[in-house]
Amino acid sequence: MDTDAALAAAVGSLGGHFAVAVTDLGSGAAAQWGADSFVTASIVKVDILAALLLRTGGDGLTDDQKAAAELMIEQSDNDAASALFEAAGGAAGLDAANARFGLTGTVAGTDGYWGLTSTTAADQARLLRVVFTADSPLDADSRAYLGQLMGRVADGQDWGVSAADQGGAAQLKNGWLPRSASGLWVVNSIGRVAYGGRDLLVAVLSDGSATQQDGIDLVESVAAAAARALVTAQGQQG
Known part of the structure; x- marks a missing residue:
């Protein structure tokens, strides 16, 4: 069974509206389920910091920006995110950085609403490669710094x-947001994990959950199923 088929078999019966992308950094194997666009909520904070680091380099942040970056990634502080979003050039700056990163389906939220940035699982998989691999316009120091924060x-x-x-x-970043019109939850998670002796990048996007906990449960089920499916499929191929 190929990796895409294995992923489809693993997550296709799960209820809820979601998309997932998983990549094995060692073998390069990758699989994706779902091509819809989702609102990022706070996972965009990784993108914001990556965009700022693209401008400044790994050692180019001011002390205040470093303090804000720690709050934004480790604590998911929104005021810090707003400050760094503006430092990165706002919506136009984020869109320009994402063009450099190779994100083709991500559009920055406007009027300061960075959490309403829209994205796809495929783009989040690409962003994770920007952070965690040398296939990136970010320098090594920038990548190490961002990954370190995501591990805390x-x-x-x-x-x-x-x-x-x-x-x-x-190493991860999560996002969660109740939509004002419906009261339903956006719950997203992106990051790097170890599974079955493999080094994996996993991105799960979801919306429409009745509660935040329902969304968390869905995202965790999808992430675990996706990791297992990719690793198992590679074992069968080998």
């Missing part, structure tokens, strides 16, 4: 793709 997410915010982690050192 606060207790209580370390759910999501970490459900697929068997190594105990997941």
